[in-house]
Amino acid sequence: MVNHTKSTRIFAVVATVAAISWYEPARGGEVDPAILSAQQPxxxxxxxxxxxxxxxxxxxxxxxxxxxxxxxxxxxxxxxxxxxxxxxxxxxxxxxxxxxxxxxxxxxxxxxxxxxxxxxxxxxxxxxxxxxxxxxxxxxxxxxxxxxxxxxxxxxxxxxxxxxxxxxxxxxxxxxxxxTRPSHEFTLKTKASVTDDNDQVYALVTTGSLIPDVLSAKLALYGRDDDGYFEDVATGNDNFGEAETYILRPALTWTISDDLETTLIYERGEDKGDQAIPYNSLNPIGDFKVATHINPLSEPVGQYNNARWMHLISETNYDVNIGNGTITNITTYRKVDEDSDGDLDGGSDAPNVPDV
Incomplete structure (x- = not known):
């Protein structure tokens, strides 16, 4: 039995554009400024x-x-x-x-x-x-x-x-x-949302000046915790599909001179949750490991997929005084670790045959 129903209520202010009408005045005619102002999107x-x-x-x-x-x-x-x-x-x-x-x-x-x-x-x-x-x-x-x-x-x-x-x-x-890049003007932006099935999202971005006109900083945080809403009839787990995502991203911008600026961006993140469920309609034959999961959410093993990453980016821009150009140097380092456990062929647990 699979429950595919998911109603969502996001607690955020969202403006929806239903229609935009345009007014074209007659040639040579005058238009009331109030009308033009009202027609601006x-x-x-x-x-x-x-x-x-x-x-x-x-x-x-x-x-x-x-x-x-x-x-x-x-x-x-x-x-x-x-x-x-x-x-x-x-x-x-x-x-x-x-x-x-x-x-x-x-x-x-x-x-x-x-x-x-x-x-x-x-x-x-x-x-x-x-x-x-x-x-x-x-x-x-x-x-x-x-x-x-x-x-x-x-x-x-x-x-x-x-x-x-x-x-x-x-x-x-x-x-x-x-x-986004760090700014000398202090700003703080937050966002939060939650659904009926407890899919929670939180985000925060703040930036400001550390040394006026010289050094500015930014900090961005993101988190998502989804409890999942599918039911695994094999294990009785009614929160299949749960996932968690976390991201940390600080940045610094150093204005060395009017012509030279360097920005450092660091990011670390993690994304973990349930693995995808394979679907195979074959029936068991002898001791061979073939599929029995006719219901795509009848999965007896605990499958998962975890990914972790980090990267460091250095961007330096130098405005060349000769001509109209900018020399940009970007140096980066990125590392990704990923581990998972999954039944790729959608087969049953046959004797002496390990899961993939």
Whole structure:
């Protein structure tokens, strides 16, 4: 028996745009300023219509998206908030020829596909065809590429081969994300939500000045605790699908001079939870280990998938006084540990045959 019902109540202020009407005055006529003011988009509508700039071509000066000769879709951090986007997977519906899905068998592993170019594997040595870049750092493996949007300043999806500017493994395209940077102006932003099935999300981002005009800092915290809402009829566990995610991201920006600035970003995260359940409709034959889990949630073994990662990014920008350019140096280090236990073939526990 599988219970698929999940009602959600998110305690957050979300503005929904139902319709936007436009008024075009008659040629040569005058329009009441109050009417024009009333017709200006407000709230989420204004955020969704704002101009977006990009550095996808790695120029020193940002360009407006509509002026860049690349098939791309871009979102600012404010737009992502207005759309109530929680993770990168939820953006697939809004972009043509783009699928930003998980691999399905391993938590936190990306199966990104652009224009039909993608892979469907959780093996770390398999090179992706869609490159993922976070703060200029290339993620060389698909593990840990499914990012939460709580501290993202902007996201861009570039469709088509991008090898000239981004190197290898971008045959299908590239997904670039940039987290928020420290600011000298003190800000504090928090967010919390909870559902009927006790899926809790908490986030905090604060930034401010440590040394005025010289050193600024940022601290971002994110936590999600999902109790799960499926019932495992084999074990009696009615909280199958539970998962926990924690992210810590501090950052420092050091303004050395008017022409030289360095930003350090550290991140540590953990994503753990139940493993995906295999489905196989075969019946047992002799002592062979074949599937008996006709109900996809009848799983007698405790399967799990835990992933831990950390990375350090150093970005230095030097404005060249000769000409109109900027020299940028990005040095990164990333480590990912992943362990899991799963019954990949969906088979029964046959004698003398260990689980995979």
């Amino acid at each position: 407000k709230g989420s509508a204004a955020l969704l219509m704002e101009e977006i700039v990009t550095k996808s071509r790695k120029k020193s000066v940002a360009e407006e998206v509509q002026d860049v000769p690349i098939a791309m879709t871009a979102y600012s951090g404010q737009q992502l908030e207005a759309l109530n986007v929680r993770n990168v997977e939820e953006l697939s519906f809004s972009m043509p020829n783009v699928q930003l899905d998980s691999v399905g068998t391993t938590r936190g592993t990306a199966n990104f596909s652009i224009r039909g170019q993608g892979i469907n594997s959780s093996i770390p040595s398999v090179d992706p065809t869609v490159g993922v870049f976070i703060d200029g750092m290339y993620l060389g493996m698909s593990h840990g590429a499914l990012y939460d949007m709580f501290d993202v300043e902007g996201l861009e999806v570039l469709r088509g081969p991008q090898g000239v500017l981004f190197g290898r493994n971008v045959t299908g395209g590239a997904v670039t994300m940039r987290t």
